[in-house]
Amino acid sequence: MPGDSNTPVSDSPVIRIPLLPLRDILVFPSTVVPLFVGREKSIQALEQAMASNKEILLAAQIKAKTNEPTPDDIYKVGTVSTILQLLRLPDGTVKVLVEGQRRAKIKEYVQTEEFFFVEAEELVEVPSDGVENEALLRTVKMSFDNYVRLNKRIPPEMLLSIASMDDESKLADTLVAHLNNLKLQDKQRLLEEVDPAKRLEELYGYIQSEIEIMRVEKKIRARVKRQMEKTQKEYYLNEQMQAIQKELGDRDDGRNEVSELETQIKKKKMPKEVKERLQKECKKLKQMSPMSAEATVVRNYIDTALSLPWDELSEEIRDTVFAEDVLNKDHFGLYKVKDRILEYLSVRTLVEHMKGPILCLVGPPGVGKTSLARSIASATGREFVRVSLGGVRDEAEIRGHRRTYIGSMPGKVILALKKAGKSNPLILLDEIDKLSQDFRGDPSAALLEVLDPEQNATFMDHYLDLDYDLSKVLFLATANSLHTIPGPLLDRMEVISLAGYTEEEKLSIANQYLVPKQIKDNGLTKQDVQFQPKAVRELIRYYTRESGVRSLEREVAAVLRKVARKHLRKIEEDRKAESGDDTPTKEKLILEDNIIKEKITDKSIAKYLGPRKFRIGLQNSEHEVGLCTGMAWTQVGGDLLVSEVAIIPGKGKLTITGKLGEVMQESAQAALSYVRSRAAFLDIEEDFYTKVDIHIHVPEGAIPKDGPSAGITMATALTSALTMRPVSKDVAMTGEITLRGRVLPIGGLKEKLLAAHRGGIKKVIIPIDNQKDLEDVPKNILKEVTIVPVENVDNVLMHALVWKHPDDNNSVQDELFERLKEVTEAEIGDLAFAH
Template identity: 45%
Template sequence: MSRTVIHLPAVALRGMTILPGMVAHFDISRDRSIHAIEEAMVGDQKIFLITQQDASVEEPARDDLYQIGVIAEVKQVIKMPNEIVRVLVEGLERGELASFLSQEKYLMAEVILFDEKTAEEEELMPEAKEAMLRCIRETVLKYQKANGHMSKEFLRQVEEQQDVGTLMQQVAYNLPLYYTQKQKILEAVDLTSQYETLMAILLNEVEVISLKNEFQAKVKERVDKNQKEYLLREQMKLIREELGEDNTQSDAEHFLEEVKKLKADKTVKERIKKEIERFKNIASSSSESAVSRGYIETLLELPWNKASKDNKDLANAEKILDEDHYGLEKVKERMLEFLAVRNLTHKGESPIICLVGPPGTGKTSIARSVAKALNKKYVRICLGGVRDEAEIRGHRKTYVGAMPGRIINGLKSAGVKNPLMLLDEIDKVSSDYKGDTSSALLEVLDNEQNSYFRDHYVELPVDLSEVLFIATANSVQTIPRPLLDRMELIEVSSYTENEKAHIAKEHLIAKQIEKNGLKESELTFQNGAIEQLIRSYTREAGVRNLERKIGEICRKAAREIYEGKKKKVTISTKNLEHYLGKEKYTFDKKNEKDEVGIVRGLAWTSVGGDTLEIEVNVMPGKGEFKLTGQLGDVMKESAQAGISYIRSVSEQYQIPDDFFTRHDIHIHIPEGAVPKDGPSAGVTMATAMLSAITGKKVRADVAMTGEITLRGRVLPIGGLKEKTLAAKNAGIRTVCVPGKNEKDIEELSAEIKKDLEIVYADTIEDILKIAFVKE
């Protein structure tokens, strides 16, 4: 390769490379560059243009410039404002910078010229040049297909151009390449190097543009999809507004906002969101829309993970329970134990307690007090007469009018997942063809299962393990055994007269005075009046009727005070009849004298204890055995067992062998119109029959209770507290009870046992020794 050296003024270009055959303009402002242009215009208008490696350098040195530049001819020079000169040049040929001869006023460069027609080019075969032409054309077409911004004129030139070198120059300066890429082309001196460099740049650009177009297509698709959805939503909104259904979308958006605020697990939220999406696509006029809306609202109202903070103050709980209730020591003690365990373990698992006792004994009200003491939300669910399983488990959503069960509704009304839930009258649930209600309660009242209670309507597991369930019942006899097994029984027994008096003084009177608009100073009760009111106007185990009678007195007193007849009313034993009328109840007092064939037994009723006087007559006859007084099957069998026992020991009591064939025995229990049944009158009937047969008198101040066997053994019975109270009220001094009931008697308060002699009997002989009058 032959080389020629020439001297030319030079200009350093920033961010720009000019190729041979390329016409371009650029602006210059540096003094040395302007002086170099002026020097070129004075001479043959030739100038050497070389590109800076770093465009930010103001005064470039030799090392700051590329090695290869272009010799150009200055076509036009225009002075612009702010001392800027715009120069139009045409690239002529490549040149290599050898050195700078001067750098003071302007750059004077020593430039080595290249012989463009190299030996290598001359040796290239026509076939090789044709291959190069075709490859360049194909690549340019690919570039045009990818880019799409090339003029038809340029594409025509590419197709018509037959010289490889000229074609590469046209492609190089017509494509929007970065100056560093053009510099690489400029530095490729021979034809083959120029071809390889240009093709590499073109193919890389095609790849980059293809990837860019692919990304842009994806972004455009996403944007178009969003835009399409937006337009469709706006159209749907407009259609709904025209149809008067524009509230559905706003409701769905409101539901989604509520889901964000909801304290619940991810599974629950996903289920609600899925239901909301379904709700969006249902016309609001459709009946299905109302079903879906109700379901979503129910799920949003449930307290999935929302809980209240319990009051852990044991002293405060004890104070509240004592203030609200007199007596009920076992119940209070159990509640305080539960609270102590909760404080020690820090666990939310709650016991399931069942309060069993007669009506009016405070079972429901003590549950309310427990909720107050623990600072829990209180929910009461009455189960009396519920016979549909769906009342507990809810209806399936497929049914018209479906709704969740009472348990889920109770949680909704409480607003927290750990309320106190009172299941009132659990012994009165019933069953029919719609399902067994008590069986549906098994899952609710099982600590092992109720962590994942599934309501048919909700269809999602609801955690009931932190709910404190308290059930109430009047009797455990009608509660199915599997359900009873899941509850801890606490007996709420009848109140004594003294306890009723305390309850009336401390709670009921003040409550009724306030309820009837009176002041405490306007109405007072004397102690004797309260005792007479309890004894003569109410007969119950609890205090419900007592409260009603106090309320009746308050109403009449309120009328007298309002009419100005009195300013203050005092209730005493003398004027109690004026406010309540004649006495309604009198206790059957013990007989005045000892008699043959008359024995007083003790009975349990739903309103407390009572005494039953059993009468037996023996008369000549044919051995008939009569029972009257509306007796049940159990009492009839007890009488049969008693007479069989007496016949087995007839010799011991000198009863003739033919006595039972020549005499009729008649047992009667007044009152005849009142049905009676139970297993505790066996010893009483046996004693009365033996007294009538032998003619021995029975003590009038003795009462007894217990079941008898054929061999004369006395079996234990229940309801001893009520029975003992009834004996005391009747003036009985001695009470005979089965020996195995001794532990029950020990649990009675000293107030009940005061002035009573309790005799424990294992056989009927033990009772007869006490009951028969000693001659």
Template identity: 55%
Template sequence: MSSTEFEGGNTSTEQNILPMMSLREVVMFPRSIVPLFVGRESSIKAIEEAIADYDKKIFLVTQEFPEKEKPEPEDLFRVGTVSKILQMLRLPDGTIKVLFEGMYRASWNPDSDDVVFGENFPLVNIDRVDDLPAEEHTTEALVRSVHEALEKFGKVNKKIAPETILAISTIRTAGKLADSIMPHLKVEFLKKQSILEMIDPIERLEAVYELLLGEIEIVSIEKRVKNRVKGQMEKNQREYYLNEQLKAINKEMGREDDPQAEAHELEEQLNEKNMEEESRERVRKEIKKLRQMAPSSAEYTVVRNYVDWVMELPWNKYKKTKLDIAEARKILDEDHYGLEKPKERILEYMAVQALVETIKGPILCFAGPPGVGKTSIARSIARAMGREFVRLSLGGVRDEAEIRGHRRTYVGALPGKIIQSLRRCEFSNPVICLDEVDKMSTDFRGDPSAALLEVLDPEQNGTFNDHYLDLDYDLSKVFFITTANDLHSIPLPLQDRMEIINLPGYLETEKMHIAKDFLLPKQVGEHGLKEDNLAISDNAMIDIIRTYTREAGVRNLERELAKVCRKTAMQIVESDDKSKSVHVTTANLSKILGVHKFRFGASEDKSLVGVSTGLAYTQVGGEMLMVEVVLMPGKGKVVITGKLGEVMQESAQAALSYIRSRSDLFGLKPDFHEKIDIHVHVPEGATPKDGPSAGITLCTAIASAFLNVPVRHDLAMTGEITLRGRVLPIGGLREKLLAAHRGLSKTVLIPIDNKKDLKDVPDAILKDLEIIPVENMDEVLSCALDNLTAEELFRGRDSATPIALNLIKDEYQAQPH
């Protein structure tokens, strides 16, 4: 409530008692005419009383708190305006419309005894308040400034009539001018009340002048905004009108789709995409091209397809991944038996991701023979992590554009397989399995393996640039898994970008678990059988594994079980008894699957001269390799057959040179090789064979043939040979020992440098095999040749030998064997 004191002002001694009416958010000024709607009962009675007994005079005072329905005396301001009621009109709803004319300022004292707040309306004793005298020269300068501002205000504010501005402009008195202007200014009522209480006309006019200048600025800004909005609306209306015309034209020409509407829809979709601003601007330019093209043009289709591809990609849209290690371990164990290394690696990645939110996706390469579960474990990884799974087969891919996409200038251009996969899965963090990465080839269209270098590099794939999109796309959150059978055909730079995890073949016991727990229930369900319809004994299952399959994986084993299920389904249908149960045992197994396809135990039944057993690592896992050597009268010619590669042929030559250099120690004549022909053959001649690890096997077979001493039939060997007889290390030891175990070998010779690799071999294999590490060929022959001691093998010759052979003999005798 105002506490303004009017000391020093001109207060009239004339006192009047008048009815008082309170106003809400309205301030009445002298010399102003204001219409008001009155609805409060007390206010209506005050007006009626003023008309009846007080010569239509009433004292109008503003409430300090407008929300109060029945204000108390302390809720009203001290200063108000004595007004005259010019007109009163009663309305049907009970309210009245009153036209007031302000006459002069007045004050009242709520603590005076003359104030009467009755039940109907208050009667107060008022004191008239006159303005203080003002200096003429000061008043004139201020009045002129206010007149100029008022004229400008009238130009920018069209709501005030020009006649009103003209009438106010004739006022030369500061106080009257201020009171005449205030009702036309949109100012809050508290500010108006403070100006009403000013009794100094110069101070009052200065405050009004300041408010007037502020209103001029506000009105100018509003006018500019309205003009801008109006211009925009006119532009929108114009565009709407033209668009409607275009729609009508398109409809007349048989084109129902509106290209402008399509472009507008594409822009709205673009704004919703969470993509980088640079990429967004590039796409916006393409959409702008669409607006300027005719839909019938060929280029329109090209640009539209490009924009559609960009819009349908999951830009920075990530699927929430599961980080429950225990649940992930459970899922991996449910889907796969064994494969501990791959499972542990995935759980490690998930554990790190639980601690670090922004870890880059690893690049894993599962290498191993077919059928060991490389692709299926990738699918299980995606399920364990709660991500989408996408499989891309790269077998036979020879075009770089399959990976990086075609340039848009080509007819039928498309993005690469990576971008296509992301479009299908609708998330930017799937598990993508690049299957058969070792089966890609190269021709004049480029090297796809080189294109994968960027995709599979965690330091580069954050800004992968597809040739078709020509935009940077973030692949760093994608979990890439590649599979391969043979790492030798993968370029070394590509191998360097991947973490190699070898998946060797399964043991016989592991195949039993997989067949009983995974493969058989799956095939029973797929063939419409029930669990009670088919039972396979453990011995029959072992017989299937041993004599009907010979593989590192379990794919052929699954085929044989599917065949058993088909035969079972046939018996059930023929007997018309769906509850019939078929029991498969070793006795009736051959009736169901036919004769045995393989002989269990690939090694020979007895020791033979010139026949040795080697171990090889192929794309299908470990294999046993038989080497046969026969001698025939001739002229020292060497014949090598069996579709051997260059490396194996060179190993055979090295083995022969080693034996010739040791002829005196073996008790052979120096010219033993000149009158005989040597034929080296590796059976299964239709199968290509190559690799250095057959060196000691070839040498053992040749030595056995020359010495006429048989090679142990229960012994297998692997290792590379040098001309000096050293045995060098080889790869794939685990797979080779699995093959030896399947072939029922009892003893295996391995290079001494491969002794460290035995930690990766299952204990079940090591328990059944005698592993002998060897360092040179002398040790190999001592162990391999049957019933022949080292002293008997290297017995030498007492007869005179040429000087050259003696020198060789002395040299080898000086070296440790």
């Protein structure tokens, strides 16, 4: 570091002198420099110098930003200078004019408190003579002459004084003061150099370097000047042309708009082919009359293309811990979909260029599909845009309208990117199962290219007629049902199912999210109203019947609205009684003593919402013959479905009612055929069907019902009615039936089990092939509901029908029970007994 080298010192005696630290400046011998001093210690050092011989040592600070320098912060070599003039300014600072005299090196700091007082030794310079030194002097002077010609800030008169100098040391010190671009460290190195010849050699190198830099700067200035002259010339000609055209009446002020568009195209960051296309459209626009319809179409096209984020990316958040915290904070449960999102973020962190997955969230209304998409956008740092596809039946709404008429526009995907303002947003394709089609095309087919990671990097919108890269977009889709999504479109998406919530999950969601949100939305505070958990459970059980929590939130809001109205009415009545003023104002209503304090319990819910709308559990109150509870899947989640069978004297007529679909009617016929084939085994007369009419009915006839999963339900109800053996009230079942009595697997098991749990069912019979689906069922459901996997209808009958208990000595053991026992693998301890 400068100042630490072994600089030779003189044999002169040590002098004691005040020290003034300088910031970003050095004073060389033989130079006069004005200084502004504001620090208190520096001002005291100046006063000490003025009180003695007016000499002071000037040394530079190593770091200019240091306000209170220590001896370690100051270079060791400085300049002993004479104070020529000192002037105190009104703001407390001191202006001082100093002249550098000789170099000196600090040996020791005598005082550092009030001001710096040091012991220093003068540095003796080593003079040299000869032809070489004369050549060096001439070379340096010539080089400085070239430097002055290029640097206009140095007055030419300076060359005269430089030319008359023959002293190497004085020449070097004088030239350094005029090299303004020289760094402080380089100047300090020159100050510490006591050999004038070496100092001149280093100075010559610095001057040559500055000359080269200034020559390059001169070339750049000349090139920029030529370009500016060309631009000014074009501008002048354009203005002339515009004025001529305006006089001729061919153009108006629309020309300025075209110029603005051209400027925007030049500044906009976009692919080369897009920029060329827009420049071509601008040239076309120049040749058109601004009032023509075609010019309007072209102008709108350019505006739309310029507003798109061609290569403007949001900075993605790749912190999986942060993302997990966001997802857990915004949503309760939904562990499967959260794990999938965190897996995506983990891979995205490891792989720089990753094609975005197409996730499809499928579940009943109100389970949080759309809000989950918003949370995913927040967790990944992407912009969120929702595109509603419900009822879309025109292909042009996806691919855009061709630019053949006024009012044509891009498709929903391109408009979503325009709204997001970034090329890597999260686009939610909401209600993708509600797409329609007609003579105008099939929108689902247009979505195939959008949702295919292998193709969407070159998505072509009919309006833009340019390739747009959608591979950076994270697409999410939502649907209530997979049945109405076309196969090719479904094949391009990764399906994640969101089943309904259990009662405990609904309770947690309401307490953590819904109740605080609705309290705030209805103008209340936590101090105003207390919503007890028992009241929430009352709402869940007796006022809502759904898979999600949408209706629950509406009921909570209804209760809180009535609370707010009740108390505001009381406040108004109190104010009127006190003041006699019948005109209430906001200021009169909102007072410090009008704090609402309401405790909402399970007993007070009926006061706000009326009698209970539902009864908990749809299972029968008693064991009944010919009545069996089944489980069905609907678009709003699972539900319990009762099948009834009535045996009436007749001639073998089969009647099926309840607005059943074709598949469900076929299941009823298959169930009857199975019972007829097993009549002897089941203790039924083999020709029973010739003597009786059979009526199968599924209640709630106004609701369409279809599907094969009610097959074993109908078979059990038929067997119960024909054998006069009751069906257990605590059993529900689901499964497709074959003519040979095999039980085939079904779908929607999780939703069906949630419905059975809500209905108070204790035992559920499922196909044995559906055991793998039990992994997705909440653990508390499996603990409270007994799951019985079966292979054939014989197993179903053994578990579903009510038998005499074999250990009851006062009862006669059922022979059919014994036969079923032989053909089933279930143990007696797992059976449902009548108590």
